[in-house]
Amino acid sequence: xTVSPSKTxxxxxxxxxxxxxxxxxxxxxxxxxAFHEHREGxxxxxxxxxxxxxxxxxxxxxxxxxYLTEHYEKMNTLTFRTTFFMMPSLICTADPRNVEHIxxxxxxxxxxxxxxxxxxxxxxxxxxxxxxxxxxxNCRVFVDExxxxxxxxxxxAATSGEIIDFHDIxxxxxxxxxxxxGFGVKLNSLLERADFADSFDALQLHSFKKSIIPxxxxxxxxxxYLFYWSKEKSIKQHLDTVNAFAKKLIKERHEEExxxxxxxxxxxxxxxxxxxxxAASRNGQTLDDNELRDTILNFIIAGRDxxxxxxxxxxxxxxxxxxxxxxxxxxxxQFITEEVEADPSKLYTVIQNMVxxxxxxxxxxxxxxxxxxxxxxxxxxDVWPDGTRVYKGxxxxxxxxxxxxxxxxxxxxAKEFKPERWLSETVxxxxxxxxxxxxxxxxxxxxCLGQNLAILEALVAITLIIKRYKFHQAxxxxxxxxxxxxxxxxxxxxxxxxxxxx
Ligand code: HEM
Numbered sequence: 001x002t003v004s005p006s007k008t009x010x011x012x013x014x015x016x017x018x019x020x021x022x023x024x025x026x027x028x029x030x031x032x033x034a035f036h037e038h039r040e041g042x043x044x045x046x047x048x049x050x051x052x053x054x055x056x057x058x059x060x061x062x063x064x065x066x067y068l069t070e071h072y073e074k075m076n077t078l079t080f081r082t083t084f085f086m087m088p089s090l091i092c093t094a095d096p097r098n099v100e101h102i103x104x105x106x107x108x109x110x111x112x113x114x115x116x117x118x119x120x121x122x123x124x125x126x127x128x129x130x131x132x133x134x135x136x137x138n139c140r141v142f143v144d145e146x147x148x149x150x151x152x153x154x155x156x157a158a159t160s161g162e163i164i165d166f167h168d169i170x171x172x173x174x175x176x177x178x179x180x181x182g183f184g185v186k187l188n189s190l191l192e193r194a195d196f197a198d199s200f201d202a203l204q205l206h207s208f209k210k211s212i213i214p215x216x217x218x219x220x221x222x223x224x225y226l227f228y229w230s231k232e233k234s235i236k237q238h239l240d241t242v243n244a245f246a247k248k249l250i251k252e253r254h255e256e257e258x259x260x261x262x263x264x265x266x267x268x269x270x271x272x273x274x275x276x277x278x279a280a281s282r283n284g285q286t287l288d289d290n291e292l293r294d295t296i297l298n299f300i301i302a303g304r305d306x307x308x309x310x311x312x313x314x315x316x317x318x319x320x321x322x323x324x325x326x327x328x329x330x331x332x333x334q335f336i337t338e339e340v341e342a343d344p345s346k347l348y349t350v351i352q353n354m355v356x357x358x359x360x361x362x363x364x365x366x367x368x369x370x371x372x373x374x375x376x377x378x379x380x381x382d383v384w385p386d387g388t389r390v391y392k393g394x395x396x397x398x399x400x401x402x403x404x405x406x407x408x409x410x411x412x413x414a415k416e417f418k419p420e421r422w423l424s425e426t427v428x429x430x431x432x433x434x435x436x437x438x439x440x441x442x443x444x445x446x447x448c449l450g451q452n453l454a455i456l457e458a459l460v461a462i463t464l465i466i467k468r469y470k471f472h473q474a475x476x477x478x479x480x481x482x483x484x485x486x487x488x489x490x491x492x493x494x495x496x497x498x499x500x501x502x
Contacts, residue, residue, distance in 0.1 A: 025050045033083035041387055042091070043080045045071050052083040058213065062490075064483045065372045065401040068092060072406055079388050090375070090395045094402045094409060097385035100436035102376065102398060104444035110376035110396065138181060139344035139351075142460040145177045148190055154469055158497040163474045165492035166315055170308040170461075171197065177457060178303045182272035183249055183296065196245040199238035200300065204484045206235050246293040249273065272299060305486045306370035307454050311461055312493050313368035314361060317417050318466070319473050319495070324360065324419060325466065329500075331356045332463040341464070351459045358430055359422035361458055365440035366410070367417060372401035372487045374442075400439040401487065409437060470498040 005013070025034045026049035033052025038044060047053040060067035072078060078095035093099065102110055149169060157164045172189045175197055179187040187194055209216050224234035233241070253273055260267035268274075276287060276295050287295060318325040335354050340346045351357075375397040382390045390396060407414045413421075424431045435443035441451045448454070473479070474494035482490040 022050065033085045033087070033089070036081075036083035036089050039081070039389065041389065043075050043077050045075070045080050045082045047083060051085045054084045054087070057082070061209075061483065063481065065399055065481075065487075066405075068373075068399060069402045069405045072402055072408075078406070078408055079384070079386055088393075088395050090397055091388065091390060092397050092399065092402075093384070093386075093388070094399060094406055095384075095386050096403070096409065096434060096437040098388070099398045099403070099439055100434070100443070101385050102396065103436065103439070103442065103446070106382060107445050109379055109382050111379055112376060139347045139456065139460055141177050141181050142457050143341065143344060143347065143464065145173050145180075145190065146461055146464045149173055150465075150468060152191060154465075154497050155499070158469065158499040161496060163477075163494050163496055166471065166495045167308070167312040167489045167492040170311040171305065173461065174304045174308040174311075174457070175300075178300065178307075181453075182299055182303070184253075184269055184271045184273065185249060195241055199233065199241035200304075201484075202233065202238045203235065203242060204301070204305070204486070206238075208484045242297065243293065246296045247289070249296060250289050250292050253277065301485070302448070303450050303454070305484070305488065307457055309368070309370045309487055309489075310361065310365060310454070310458050312489055313487075314364045314458070314462055315465075315471055315495075316473075316479055316489075316493055317364055318360070319471055321417060324417075325470075327419075328357055328360055328462065329466050332467045336463050336467060347460065348456065351456065351463070353428070354459065354463065355423065355428055355430055356419065357459055357462060358455070359419040361455065361462070362422050362430070362438070363417060363419045366404040366438055367415075368487055369400035369404060369440040370486050371440070371442070372483070373397055373399035398439070403437065403439060468500055470500060471495040472498065 028034075029036070029052075030049045031046050032038075032044050033047065033054070034050045036044075036052065045053055048055050057064070057067075071080065072092075072094055079091065079093040079098065081089050081091050083089045093102075153164060153169055156162075169190070172193075175189050175194070176187050179185045189197055206216075206220065220235040224236045227234070250273075253269075256269075257267050257277075273292075273296070276292055279287065318328065331354055335350050336347070340350050375395060378390045378392055378394045378396060380392050384390065403409050405415055422431050422433075435441065435447070441448040441454075472495060474496060477491070477494040479493060480490040482488040
């Protein structure tokens with residue numbers, strides 16, 4: 001006669017087996033993710049038994065890049081590996097030689113792989129950049145938008161003494177400037193919040209969380225259906241808002257073109273949208289509406305937040321260091337006369353010679369690079385210049401933020417805000433630094449296409465604003481990093497405004 005075990009016995013046996021297996025795994029993997037074997041010549045970041053680095057990464061998500069920087073320092077290395085239970089490992093590097101290898105010398109050896117697709121696909125779609133499309137730059141748009149912000153926001157705040165959020169204003173400034181320059185649309189979000197921008201922010205935060213928290217996609221989908229009638233928009237609803245915005249832009253442009261054709265008028269709009277509509281995609285065809293949607297969103301994500309964040313971190317530093325602020329002010333007073341301000345082409349030329357202001361911006365992007373970290377997948381086995389072996393399919397990452405903060409890369413004063421480090425001994429020129437050491441704009445074949453435009457936009461904004469106002473950080477307001485795909489500010493940058501001259 002056979003006696004079948006009771007439910008309690010089955011549960012007991014299962015629990016004992018799980019405990020035993022976990023204990024054995026913990027013995028074999030006491031400081032890293034299970035099934036990740038140590039590799040010769042590659043340091044592993046110390047983690048929890050079996051789970052590896054996942055728990056501490058989630059715990060440190062809010063200060064993710066400082067946390068990585070601390071580990072580079074603690075391990076006294078510029079390259080290490082992080083391991084996770086049931087997930088691929090990630091090899092991190094801040095070594096400029098490796099960055100040059102990944103971004104340029106062995107560019108073909110790495111792709112924005114499946115991990116990147118998973119985290120970014122909803123927002124960025126197929127991501128077709130056509131590097132042949134040149135980006136129009138025009139100071140006039142930036143001057144007009146700063147004048148509008150001065151009239152409608154800064155002047156009023158100076159009179160009333162109210163606290164305003166400079167970070168939010170810069171996001172609206174760069175959104176409006178970009179919409180006009182890129183797509184010929186007057187968004188006027190400086191005057192009134194745009195739904196589109198809110199949804200764009202929510203999707204970027206979601207993309208970042210997806211790269212760290214497993215299962216968040218399923219959670220968001222469930223939330224969408226369970227709380228469909230809730231006032232708070234779900235991720236899917238945010239995506240619908242963003243898509244609707246891009247589709248409307250495209251539809252209206254098609255209609256304008258069609259109307260011009262019917263009236264036999266030559267349709268000429270030199271903005272990015274028209275250039276994209278004429279440009280060919282990777283398969284040689286003109287872009288269809290979905291590809292155009294992806295391209296528009298790619299450009300907005302590339303251009304809007306990055307520039308707004310660079311500006312916000314700049315003014316934050318200028319408030320922290322009044323003596324540096326005064327030097328920028330003195331240079332602005334010297335170079336930007338009323339005549340220059342009124343003439344966009346003169347302003348363009350004059351700004352190129354404002355060495356100290358450039359140095360301040362470059363120093364901000366060293367310590368607060370708008371894209372703090374980046375990830376790729378190896379398409380074949382490789383060996384990095386520092387000797388690290390990378391195998392096909394592995395995820396690798398480099399972080400401009402960590403590079404900027406590490407003494408091994410920038411010397412003992414790496415963490416100090418020192419624009420002077422950019423000033424060459426030859427009066428009136430800037431020190432040239434390798435783009436693999438200062439990788440804020442990426443480098444190699446995928447260098448930022450908007451680099452010159454972004455620098456111009458930022459310097460127009462910095463110099464015009466600094467000539468007119470002094471900002472003061474609101475009492476009690478703490479500035480903290482918010483890690484999105486780009487380096488944002490958690491609670492913004494709350495300031496009060498003082499007018500310099502009436
Ligand atoms: C301070 C401002 C900016 C910073 C720090 C910055 C930084 C970067 C970085 C790091 C990348 C590489 C991203 C990657 O491959 O994952 C990039 C790519 C790109 N950026 Fe910028 N960017 C800025 C402003 C702009 C602006 C204003 C525009 C557009 C007008 C722009 C257009 C692009 C484009 C099109 C790419 C993709 C290039 C390619 O993949 O071939 N960026 N940028």
